[in-house]
Amino acid sequence: MTESFTSGGVAVITGGASGIGRAAARRAAAAGMKIALVDVNAAKLASIGAELQGVVGADNLVVERVDVADPAAMNGFARQVEQRLGSPTLLMNNAAAFVSGGPGGILDSNDNWQRVFAVNVLGPVNGVQAFLPGMLAAGKPAVIINTGSKQGLTNPPGNPAYNTSKAAVNAYTQNLARDLRERDGCAISAHLLIPGWTTTGDATHRAGAWLPEQVVDYMEAAIAADRFFILCPDEETPNEIDHKRIFWSAMDIIENRPALSRWHPDYKEAFAAFMEQDLPGTQHDEEKK
Numbered sequence: 683m684t685e686s687f688t689s690g691g692v693a694v695i696t697g698g699a700s701g702i703g704r705a706a707a708r709r710a711a712a713a714g715m716k717i718a719l720v721d722v723n724a725a726k727l728a729s730i731g732a733e734l735q736g737v738v739g740a741d742n743l744v745v746e747r748v749d750v751a752d753p754a755a756m757n758g759f760a761r762q763v764e765q766r767l768g769s770p771t772l773l774m775n776n777a778a779a780f781v782s783g784g785p786g787g788i789l790d791s792n793d794n795w796q797r798v799f800a801v802n803v804l805g806p807v808n809g810v811q812a813f814l815p816g817m818l819a820a821g822k823p824a825v826i827i828n829t830g831s832k833q834g835l836t837n838p839p840g841n842p843a844y845n846t847s848k849a850a851v852n853a854y855t856q857n858l859a860r861d862l863r864e865r866d867g868c869a870i871s872a873h874l875l876i877p878g879w880t881t882t883g884d885a886t887h888r889a890g891a892w893l894p895e896q897v898v899d900y901m902e903a904a905i906a907a908d909r910f911f912i913l914c915p916d917e918e919t920p921n922e923i924d925h926k927r928i929f930w931s932a933m934d935i936i937e938n939r940p941a942l943s944r945w946h947p948d949y950k951e952a953f954a955a956f957m958e959q960d961l962p963g964t965q966h967d968e969e970k971k
């Protein structure tokens with residue numbers, strides 16, 4: 683069983699001033715961890731910093747305004763964290779740009795594509811490059827969680843830059859997990875967190891969505907069960923529906939269907955019929971309970 687929130691451990695969370703990152707930071711504080719947070723939102727960072735200081739104390743907290751897209755800044759932050767708190771036992775690369783979509787579309791500006799990739803793809807890479815050498819040298823059990831998205835798996839039309847960046851996070855994190863498990867004596871595991879629809883940022887909670895705390899609960903249980911893919915349901919979409927959507931998407935390649943056939947008018951009926959069938963050989967969390 684792998685523990686993520688361990689008393690006396692060190693949690694480093696990017697995008698920790700809001701939403702899922704903030705819920706994870708609160709969970710880490712409640713578990714008795716030392717905490718290091720980065721975010722670009724100075725006001726929200728100050729607010730969560732003050733709150734966490736009251737729980738863990740100033741000596742056990744590093745809160746910095748750092749852009750995860752900046753490798754030099756992330757390296758500087760990592761050296762500071764190692765010096766003050768020690769190397770992380772939980773590294774959560776969670777910050778993302780354009781969470782709810784930029785202007786969108788294939789002809790979105792080059793600047794937007796560059797920024798989405800710098801934050802969403804190179805952010806996790808920068809986090810791992812900055813912290814992993816110290817974590818390996820420390821030789822302690824640890825977890826690295828990169829936050830992906832269902833949009834990186836099933837690729838719904840509407841925000842190609844975000845979808846493409848999250849597909850890259852999936853590919854990167856699988857490579858990271860394999861690299862770590864091949865290292866002799868390495869007790870660090872990597873995990874891909876795939877949230878469902880979650881009320882974050884300044885959004886009003888709506889029926890159907892999960893709260894960030896539910897995502898963190900689910901993440902903690904999945905890591906305890908040593909799972910790599912942490913595919914979260916929400917109140918609208920159980921695992922079973924996601925499993926079928928992911929399966930259909932993979933079958934596009936095998937059956938030589940058009941790209942994104944799920945949204946192609948010629949496949950509308952076939953997709954609807956497929957969703958009515960059971961997927962053989964899959965077990966969904968809802969059935970395990």
Ligand SMILES: NC(=O)c1ccc[n+]([C@@H]2O[C@H](COP(=O)([O-])OP(=O)(O)OC[C@H]3O[C@@H](n4cnc5c(N)ncnc54)[C@H](O)[C@@H]3O)[C@@H](O)[C@H]2O)c1
Nearest residue numbers: 697700701702721722723749750777778829879880882883
């Ligand atoms: N909310 C959802 O429904 C949902 C669904 C799937 C995936 N996700 C993923 O969950 C993760 C957390 O997002 P959230 O929903 O909690 O959103 P959020 O907006 O509440 O939190 C994201 C935080 O990241 C920070 N951030 C953005 N760019 C940054 C940068 N360059 N450097 C440092 N910090 C930066 C933001 O200031 C913000 O505080 C993201 O990776 C997002 O893609 C969210």
